[in-house]
Amino acid sequence: xxxxxxxKGRQRMFLKQVxxxxxxxxxxxxxxxxxxxxxxxxxxxxxxxxxxxHGLFCDICFLAKIDKEKxxxxxxxxxxxxxxxxxxxxx
Numbered sequence: 001x002x003x004x005x006x007x008k009g010r011q012r013m014f015l016k017q018v019x020x021x022x023x024x025x026x027x028x029x030x031x032x033x034x035x036x037x038x039x040x041x042x043x044x045x046x047x048x049x050x051x052x053x054h055g056l057f058c059d060i061c062f063l064a065k066i067d068k069e070k071x072x073x074x075x076x077x078x079x080x081x082x083x084x085x086x087x088x089x090x091x
Contacts, residue, residue: 003051003076011048014071021064033063051076 006014024030027042044050054075061068
């Protein structure tokens with residue numbers, strides 16, 4: 001699963017803009033649109049502790065009528081953030 005990386009502080013601004021465009025008073029009200037994402041995970045996206053998945057990012061952009069081409073984001077590879085195993089051998 002590819003992830004979308006914003007510059008620092010931009011992911012929160014993006015989600016705030018989505019809430020404004022969808023006329024949602026809070027992040028919890030955003031759950032009414034039927035995304036299969038737990039509220040705690042949405043809070044992690046909002047506080048920028050996690051990066052948004054590319055599929056969710058595309059769905060949110062479509063729903064909020066935001067042109068994703070104008071956003072300056074970087075798509076991370078599928079294996080981004082994974083630990084490479086086997087580096088240390090047993091001696």
